Amino acid sequence: MAKTIAIQRAYHAKDRGLGHAELVQSEAERLALNNGNASEAQRRRNAGIDLANKRKQPADIFLLPVWLMRDLGGPRDTIAYLIKQRELTVIHGRAALCLREHSEGVTISISGNGEFGVFVEGGQDGGMEAHCDKRFVGIQAWRLALGAVDPVTVKAVQKVINGHAGLKQARRLIGGRDQTAHNMLKDNLHKALDAATAYLGAGT
Numbered sequence: 682m683a684k685t686i687a688i689q690r691a692y693h694a695k696d697r698g699l700g701h702a703e704l705v706q707s708e709a710e711r712l713a714l715n716n717g718n719a720s721e722a723q724r725r726r727n728a729g730i731d732l733a734n735k736r737k738q739p740a741d742i743f744l745l746p747v748w749l750m751r752d753l754g755g756p757r758d759t760i761a762y763l764i765k766q767r768e769l770t771v772i773h774g775r776a777a778l779c780l781r782e783h784s785e786g787v788t789i790s791i792s793g794n795g796e797f798g799v800f801v802e803g804g805q806d807g808g809m810e811a812h813c814d815k816r817f818v819g820i821q822a823w824r825l826a827l828g829a830v831d832p833v834t835v836k837a838v839q840k841v842i843n844g845h846a847g848l849k850q851a852r853r854l855i856g857g858r859d860q861t862a863h864n865m866l867k868d869n870l871h872k873a874l875d876a877a878t879a880y881l882g883a884g885t
Contacts (some may be wrong), residue, residue: 703729749774759841759848760870768867773874777842779881780826783819822877829876830869837866838873 710725745765753761753774760777763769830838837854840846846854852862 703733746771749778752778754844757847758844759846759851760844762848763867763870769870769874772878773870776874776878776881780819780822780842780877781844783822818881822880825880826873826877829872831865834865834869838869841866841870842873 706725706729710722710729713719713722713725749771750756750761750764753764756762756765760769760774764771764774826842827835827839834855837846837851840854841851848863848866851866852859855862855865857865
């Protein structure tokens with residue numbers, strides 16, 4: 682009976698912290714030895730060692746801001762998904778949101794020679810000084826972001842940042858093997874969003 686109670690306590694001890702759980706495992710090991718159950722004692726000893734090792738490890742806390750995931754469009758959004766997978770950071774997500782905000786009504790095109798062209802609400806930016814002044818920060822951020830990436834990834838990076846492409850579509854746009862394309866996408870999203878963050882400020 683004493684052995685059963687000790688084992689039950691051991692299973693629930695984690696709710697009161699790792700230190701308490703270690704003590705309960707130690708008690709369960711002692712009771713198992715007193716009852717002549719060497720295999721149970723060994724299991725309790727091993728469990729205690731695992732808990733001790735876990736307690737020594739630094740806490741791995743990763744909090745996803747609910748508002749950020751919501752504003753990005755939920756878990757189906759590629760940026761949101763990559764943040765959840767820890768392949769992008771929360772700061773990257775904020776930068777992506779800022780770039781999306783600045784892309785409303787703005788189309789950035791890239792000509793064959795690599796020059797950036799900016800069209801505002803269907804018209805060339807010339808002659809719309811007041812409107813373009815408001816867009817200047819966003820336009821510069823986009824130029825820096827897309828200018829930081831490898832040319833083959835520009836279209837995929839732009840679509841993903843804007844929330845217009847899933848992982849599969851982005852990989853297809855880059856081409857090559859899935860894992861290679863995924864790594865290229867991730868690395869170039871880092872480059873683009875880091876460049877935008879440096880320009881917009883860490884408080885994006």
